[in-house]
Amino acid sequence: xPAPFDSAPDPASVSLEGRxxxxxxxxxxxxxxxxxxxxxxxxxxxxWAEYDGxxxxxxxxxxxxxxxxxxxxxxHLATGGATASGVCESxxxxxxxxRVRFEESWAWESRPETGTSxxxxxx
Numbered sequence: 351x352p353a354p355f356d357s358a359p360d361p362a363s364v365s366l367e368g369r370x371x372x373x374x375x376x377x378x379x380x381x382x383x384x385x386x387x388x389x390x391x392x393x394x395x396x397x398w399a400e401y402d403g404x405x406x407x408x409x410x411x412x413x414x415x416x417x418x419x420x421x422x423x424x425x426h427l428a429t430g431g432a433t434a435s436g437v438c439e440s441x442x443x444x445x446x447x448x449r450v451r452f453e454e455s456w457a458w459e460s461r462p463e464t465g466t467s468x469x470x471x472x473x
Contacts, residue, residue, distance in 0.1 A: 359444050359448070360418075360444075361417075361418035361441075361442040361443055361444050361450075362417035362418045362442070364442065364444060364450055365392065366390040366391070366392045366397060366415075366442075366450070367390070367391055367392050368389075368390070368391070369389075369390050369450060369471050370387055370388065370389050370390075370471065370472050371387070371388040371390065371450075371452065371469040371470060371471050371472065372384060372385075372386065372387055372388075372469060372470065372472050373385075373386045373404070373467065373468075373469050374451075374467075374468040374469060374470050375467060375468045376465065376466075376467040376468075377463075377464075377465025377466055377467065378465075379458075379463035379464075379465050380456070380465050380467055381404075381405045381406060381426070381428055381434065382401075382404070382405075382406065382467060382469070383403075383404040383405060384404070385403040385404035386401055386402070386403040386404045386405075386406055386469075387401060387402060387403045387472075388400075388401040388411075388469060389401070392415060395414050395415050395416065396412075396413075396414060396415075397411075397412070397413055397414065397415050397420055397422065398410070398411060398412045398413075398422075399411045401426070405428050405429050406426050406427070406428060406429070407426070407427045407428065407429055408426060408427050409424060409425065409426025409427070410424065410425055410426070411423065411424040411425075411438070413438075418441060418442040418443075419439065419440070419441060419442070420438070420439070420440040420441075420442065420452065421437075421438075421439055421440075422437070422438055422440075423435065423436070423437050423438075423459075424436055424437075424438060424456075433460070434458065434460045434461070435458070435459045435460045436456055436457055436458040436459050436460065437456065437457055437459060438454050438455070438456040438457075439454065439455050439456075440452040440453065440454040440455075441453045441454075445470070447473075449470060449471040449472075449473065450470070450471040451468060451469070451470045451471070452468065452469045452470075453466075453468055454466060454467045454468065454469065
């Protein structure tokens with residue numbers, strides 16, 4: 351039986367490569383939901399992800415990582431056929447069970463709304 355975590359790893363040192371995330375909460379003006387899946391990649395300070403599910407047919411994000419902070423732009427096609435784009439700043443947290451959580455603040459560039467969201471690594 352694996353030993354429980356004595357302490358969570360440092361969020362700045364956790365690799366995002368290959369991790370899959372799902373939406374946990376979002377502002378009412380957002381389109382990411384519990385059915386949305388993000389597949390993350392990283393190479394040094396460069397991060398990117400493909401995402402889809404729920405209201406999102408296909409989406410992409412690309413940006414940079416500075417320790418436990420992510421800064422990126424996103425663009426996606428929604429199920430109704432409209433495209434959308436925006437910017438996001440995320441803080442990486444490590445949960446007690448070792449999964450990763452992003453606490454995010456975002457702003458649409460394709461419309462006026464802003465909001466916050468949480469996505470977590472799937473078990």
